[in-house]
Amino acid sequence: MVANVKRPALxxxxxxxxxxxxxxxxxxxxxxxxxAEGVYYGEYLHWTGVQSARLLLLTLAVTPLLRLLPRTAAxxxxxxxxxxxxLVTFLYALAHTVAYLVRKSDLQLIASEALEAGMLTGWIxxxxxIALAVTSNDASVRALGRTWRSLHKTVYMAAVLTYLHxxxxxxxxxxxxxxxxxxxxxxxxxxxxxxxSIA
Amino acid sequence: xxxxxxxxALLAWVLLLPVMAQAELILVNPNTADRDELQALPNVDxxxxxxxxxxxxxxxxxxxxxxxxxxxxxxxREALYSRLFRPIDLNxxxxxxxxxxxxxxxxxxxxxxxxxPYKSMEQFRREIGKxxxxxxxxxxxxxxxxx
Numbered sequence: 387m388v389a390n391v392k393r394p395a396l397x398x399x400x401x402x403x404x405x406x407x408x409x410x411x412x413x414x415x416x417x418x419x420x421x422a423e424g425v426y427y428g429e430y431l432h433w434t435g436v437q438s439a440r441l442l443l444l445t446l447a448v449t450p451l452l453r454l455l456p457r458t459a460a461x462x463x464x465x466x467x468x469x470x471x472x473l474v475t476f477l478y479a480l481a482h483t484v485a486y487l488v489r490k491s492d493l494q495l496i497a498s499e500a501l502e503a504g505m506l507t508g509w510i511x512x513x514x515x516i517a518l519a520v521t522s523n524d525a526s527v528r529a530l531g532r533t534w535r536s537l538h539k540t541v542y543m544a545a546v547l548t549y550l551h552x553x554x555x556x557x558x559x560x561x562x563x564x565x566x567x568x569x570x571x572x573x574x575x576x577x578x579x580x581x582x583s584i585a
Numbered sequence: 586x587x588x589x590x591x592x593x594a595l596l597a598w599v600l601l602l603p604v605m606a607q608a609e610l611i612l613v614n615p616n617t618a619d620r621d622e623l624q625a626l627p628n629v630d631x632x633x634x635x636x637x638x639x640x641x642x643x644x645x646x647x648x649x650x651x652x653x654x655x656x657x658x659x660x661x662r663e664a665l666y667s668r669l670f671r672p673i674d675l676n677x678x679x680x681x682x683x684x685x686x687x688x689x690x691x692x693x694x695x696x697x698x699x700x701x702p703y704k705s706m707e708q709f710r711r712e713i714g715k716x717x718x719x720x721x722x723x724x725x726x727x728x729x730x731x732x
Contacts, residue, residue, distance in 0.1 A: 428700045428712040557692055557716045 405467055409474040412437070413481060420485070430485050438478035439552060439565055442545055443572070445472045450575035469522045472541075476519040479548075483512055504554030511547035514540050542576070545569050612727055613669045615649050616642050626668045628661040637669075645678070646671045646685045663687050672730045675703045686728045693717075703731055 416433055419425040425433075448468045451461045464471070490496050499505050518541060520526070527534050549569055552562035613622055615637050623634040633656050640652035649671045653662050666687050673682045675697070683694040693716070700712040706726065714722045 423704075426700070426708050426711055428696075428715060432715060557696055 401463070402467065402470060405470055406474070409441070409471070410477070413478055417481060427485065427489055431482060431489075434478050434482035434485065435552065436561070438475055438482055439548055441471060441475035441478060442548060443565060443568055445475060446541070446545060446569060446572045446576070450572055450579065453575070453579050473519055473522050476515045479512060479515055504551055507547040507554065508551035511544045511551060514544035514547070518544070542573055545573070612672070615640075615669055615671055618669070623669070627664050628657060629665065629669075633657065643671045646673050646682045647679070650685055670728055672728060674732050675709060675729045676701050676731065678729075686725065706731060 413434070416425060416430060420427075420430040444464075445468055448461070448464050448471075451458075452465050455461050487496065490499070500509050518538060521530065521534060521537060530537065546566075546569070549562060549566035553559040553566060556562050613626060615623075618637075620634050620638065623629050623637055624631070629637075633653070636652060636656055637649075640649070643649040643652070650662060653665070657665065664687075666685060670686070673686070678697075680694050680698065683689060683697050684691070693713075696713065696716060700708070703709050703712075709726065709729065709731075710722050713725060717725075
């Protein structure tokens with residue numbers, strides 16, 4: 387007979403700890419470097435933005451990859467940890483946004499810049515990411531029921547806005563276009579998968 | 586030319602090339618250049634050299650541009666600014682001043698302003714070096730100062 391031992395709240399599986407460690411260490415290092423002026427504002431802003439956009443691609447890629455390779459252990463593991471990767475993506479976006487806000491530190495200037503298309507897309511995407519991050523836990527899944535699924539499908543809209551923000555604000559938008567193209571392919575693969583499930 | 590002379594000459598040319606390339610980046614300051622220096626610049630004749638001297642001191646690149654606009658067209662002035670320029674203060678220059686740097690785009694002018702305040706030239710090199718190669722950063726650096 388197996389004893390029914392309740393696991394303490396912080397006793398997360400080792401792989402989950404490791405995943406968080408691996409994904410958060412670079413952000414912690416860069417943030418420390420930025421604080422110590424080893425990395426400059428533009429470099430930090432660019433790096434956090436790019437990493438956030440790449441992690442977002444990874445979260446979007448999980449479902450299509452699982453459809454493509456359903457028996458692959460690594461993909462199944464990624465599927466289990468997708469919510470964690472999504473949260474880390476949000477933390478990179480948060481660091482990106484906080485660096486910008488601290489640097490500008492003028493509400494009027496921030497508000498006027500927010501009206502420009504490149505910044506507006508970024509702000510709307512960030513607000514969606516806040517809603518997704520706040521509800522990325524079991525309690526929210528239970529409390530929101532079917533609404534949770536609908537809410538979390540807005541990640542695709544947020545992704546489109548994120549890549550638009552990149553393309554519209556970058557000095558050279560080429561990398562932004564490449565990431566946007568990958569996101570569109572993933573979105574189409576997701577839509578095709580959804581249609582098949584309905585049929 | 587025999588081989589004994591040709592080889593050292595070639596070597597000297599190769600060694601001097603980087604120095605000559607560097608020398609191209611040195612801009613003449615309109616506030617301090619003498620008449621001979623000014624007359625050696627492209628599109629500058631006696632009248633223009635005298636006008637530059639008479640218009641001193643130039644507190645900004647816009648001041649210089651305003652003075653020269655009466656005597657030269659935009660194309661001539663842009664050619665001149667590749668050799669003569671009133672360096673701009675990175676932290677305080679207006680966008681109009683930054684746009685006077687030859688080859689400057691509105692996008693790049695925006696990046697110049699975006700990363701203020703600059704505490705060092707190293708910061709300028711790294712921030713702008715994200716967008717253009719080292720030669721272009723060095724060229725742009727020759728137009729700016731940190732006061």
